[in-house]
Structure formats: structure tokens, C-alpha cells
Amino acid sequence: MNVVYKNANEPIEARVKDLLSRMTLKEKLGQMTQIERSVATPAAIRDLCIGSVLSGGGSKPFNNATSADWADMVDGLQKGAIDSRLGIPIFYGSDAVHGNNNVYGTTIFPHNVGLGATRDPDLVEKIGAATALETRASGVQYAFAPCIAVCKDPRWGRCYESYGEDTQLVRKMTSLVTGLQGKPPQDHPYGYPYVAGRNNVMASAKHYVGDGGTDKGKNEGNTIIDYENLEKIHMLPYQDCISKGVCTVMASYSSWNGTKLHSHRYLLTDILKEKLGFKGIVISDWEALDRFHSPHGSNYRSAVLSAVNAGVDMVMVPFRYELFLEDLSYLVESGEISMSRIDDAVERILRVKFAAKLFEYPMSDRSLLDIVGCKQHRELAREAVRKSLVLLKNGKDPRKPFLPLNKNAKKILVAGKHADDLGYQCGGWTATWEGTSGRITVGTTILDAVKEAIGNNNTEVIYEENPTTESLSGQDFSYAIVAVGEAPYVESGGDNSDLTIPFNGEELLKLVASESGIPTLGILISGRPLVLEASVVEALDGLVAGWLPGSEGNGITDVIFGDYEFHGKLPVSWFKSVDQLPMDSQQNLYDPLFPIGYGLKCKN
């Protein structure tokens, strides 16, 4: 007998209609439920017809779990789904936001602020394709990326997750969706979800809408702006993602003029689904419904009512899923949530699952394991690092450029807290949610890269994380490379209103460059512009914004030693003082230290 929904030759909409008609209410509500790995079991997934499982930032089977360990975990949960009455597969979501960064040994690409500095959408598309391969190798079919926030204020703790402050730049970088999902055929229907095949993942355009425009950059805050500017500044990148067939859109924790996005029917349904024609899934953010009321998690049924009726199709619960299902079931039985709303949500979920070919390929493809952290991907990441670095100063005298540095110098000092710390280089959303210090995965630090670049020359490389005038005196260094910057942070933990260089970074730059009088290149490893006193810039011979480059530190030495030319241009305005924030490059009063788009070349 031809069971339409099980037949891959049937049109997707026919499969959706057939499967929906076979589902009980309980199964439909289960599909709208996304739960966290730590509370997921094959039995619960089977019995409740759970639609999806996720790893919250850093949630993994065990420490240093490899891609194969992840694939074992995901496949184990998928078996529960396949054993359910109708055999509807789950999709497993993870924040693969700069590579498959939760997993040990994967390629870690520069965070989005650095990719914005490249101005290279083709490169970003390739990064998406590489990320998709390494993500699928771990069994994960769904990446919570790209973040297409237009970050208008660097005080925002998620500034580094944004490609920049300019809408048109962010629009170009939505090419990541095509890299992750694959390129839809010419005749692909507008707004319809698309995934090319097993080497691709579903993407999530986030966080809809205006997350990067909140007042004073407060994370999960309030974006105070009229609709015309909300659309012009923050919504246009969603149109680009929808036109590329993005499978999901994640709602923002933030509010628009005082109303939470997660309960905003006009923006989620009237605009996103109806006006913009989005046919995929609107997914909530983590515990977003628990944050509707105070105390956290209170009045939950009311939050479920608001969010689902506003247009949220799948809820990233992620822990209290029995309560979610109980409340949702009550609200449907009572008629406060209509069956047509439930059917719309479930149709969208099934549509994405059929489009992603999950019914045909529910299990991981172990043949992909060899591609994880492979040379080709690391070379791509190294290219991205090269192209992301922005040269802000090159010499105290324009006629005497300081860079490129001499690989055959007699004696080089490498210093600073960020010179030999892979975790700091990678930033947040790496190995753990917040990110950490140290050798957190496979990669090359700045110090490693300097030593590799110097090779067997007679050059002496001295490393001191925290030198003093005493330790430096009489050492006769040819020059110094001093890497300073931010420790990793994430979300509200990164909200910061003074934006000075942590760990006394400015003092160290001054100590090496002026007090010790060593010709010095400063490298700033940070997710955003930081305060640079004029005296510090003046004291330095060279200054480079390195952003959060990820695992391939060689990309940094490629350009500072002149094997490649600098390419990067600022994706954000570099303020003189935080009193100037938020900066607007369109205003006459615009008076940055370095303007958006600024970036020197080495050789001219």
C-alpha cells in the first residue's frame, strides 16, 4: 500500500497533508516541542512524539567528546523517534556558529564580527558549507546560525555574533545560509525551506527581530524604533535569508517598543509569515516563555498561550517539557489556541523535515568523520583569519612602515595574555557556552604561529605573558608582538558599558612600547572595538584588530610577516569614547577613532 508520507517521490505538500491527517493531537503537540539533550531519552522521544532535541551552549555527551561520540548520541535518540507510531524523525540542533564549535577537534572559524571585516560573502558561503559537513559528521542536522543581528551598539554582549553595524553588510553575509543548507534550484518556491542533502544542515536566522538594536545595547532589552526603521535596519537580512530558503527563524528575547518579540503576533505572523512569505519554522529561544513573567517560569500557561498564538511553531522548552505539553494541550482543548494554529505549526515542522530529507536519512553518515578538522577546512579558516584582520596603524612615520615584520630579526618578544591562549582566541560558544581559557581544542595560538613562521632562522623568540620593565631591560629585542584583549563571554555576560581592554592590556602595551622602548605591534583579540587611549596608539608602531580568530592562528602571522596583504575593513565604528555610543556613521557628528570601513594595506 502506498503510504504517501513515506514515499520520497511524492510532493512535499502531499506528504505533509497525508502525515498531518494521521496524527493525534498528542503527536502534533509533541512535534512542537524541542527538549535539551540532558533530559532527552529515546523512550520519551518515542512516547511523546518529541519533534526535536538540542544541545544548549556546551551541552555534550561528555568532556572532549569527539564527532563520533556525538553521532552515537544523536543516533541513539533518533532511534527513539523512528520507533514511534508514525516514525517521525527528530532534528537535533546545536549552536554551530563558527564551525561545529561544541565538539572537540573541529575547525573553529572566526566569529561573525571578523567575517564581517572580510566583506567576502563567497568566503562566508564556503565556511557555511564546511561547517555543515563537520556538523553533520557529529549527527547534528540543525545549526542555530546565522545570527544576522545588525549590532548598533558594541556594549551589547553579542556584538561579536553580528557581522557588523551596517545592514547592507549583514545582508551580504546571509550567504552563510546557502553554505549551510545548499543553493536552492532556480525554480524553488520563494520562502520555502530548502536543504540540499545529507552534507547540509537546516539553518536558523536569528534573532528575529531587532536584537542588535536594543537601547544601550542591553542584551534581551528593548529596541525603541519606528516600524519603518525596524524594517530598513533590522528586517532586510531576514528577507535575504527567506529568499535563500532558510528553514527556521528564531525569535528574539528582546522587545520592540516594549512588546516581547516572542508574543508579537504582528511581527511573527502578519509580517514574517504573511507579508514576507516565510514557510518554515518559527522557533523560540531557550526558556524564552519562562522569561515572560516574574519570577522566572511563573504563569507559564499564559506564556504558552501568548507565544503560540503569536506564531511560535516550536518551543525550545528545553527542560520542563511535560509542563509545556500539559499547558499546550489544555489551551487547545479549551479552544484558546485553535486547531488551525496547531496545524499550521505542525505543517511547518513536517515541511522542514521532509525538505531536509530526514525521513530518508534519519541517521548520521559516519563517512563524514574524516572531514572533521581536515587540512582543507583549516586552510579555509586560515584564509578567513587573514582576510578578517584590520590594520589600524603601520608605523609612526608614513614613510617608514613598521609592517611587514622581519622573520629574520635577531630577537623577538611575544607577550600578552592572548599570545598563547587558544580559548581566548576562539571566544564564546566554543567547547562551552561562555568559552574558556587554555588548550580547549586542536588549534594554533599566536605564539605557535610565530614560531612556525620563524622556522629554523637564527631568530630568538622570547615569550612572556606578563613582562615587566625589569624583565625586559637590557634584552635588546628587535621588536615585540603584544596580544591583549577580552576573555570569552556570551549573551548578557558580555554586556559592558566601559569597554576598556581587560587584564590591564593598555598598560602592558605602554610598558613594552614606551617604557621599554621596544618597537611594538599590538594585536587586539576582542569581540568588538575597545577603548584605545591616544597615548597608547601613539606609543605603538603597529596596531591590528584581530577580532576572535578561532583555531587557525597562522592566519595572523601570514599577514603580519607579509606573506599575504592585509585585507580587512572595520565592520563597526571604532569609538574614541563610550560616551559617543551608539555611533551612527550617517550623522554629521560622526567622530570615530577609526570609521567603519577603515583598514590599511601593508605595502602602500
Ligand SMILES: OC[C@@H]1[C@@H](O)[C@H](O)[C@@H](O)c2nc(CNc3ccccc3)cn21
Ligand atoms: O543554545 C540555543 C540558543 C541559542 O541558539 C541562542 O542564540 C541564544 O540566545 C541562546 N541562549 C541560550 C541559553 N541562555 C541562557 C541564558 C541564561 C542562563 C542560561 C541560559 C540558548 N540559546
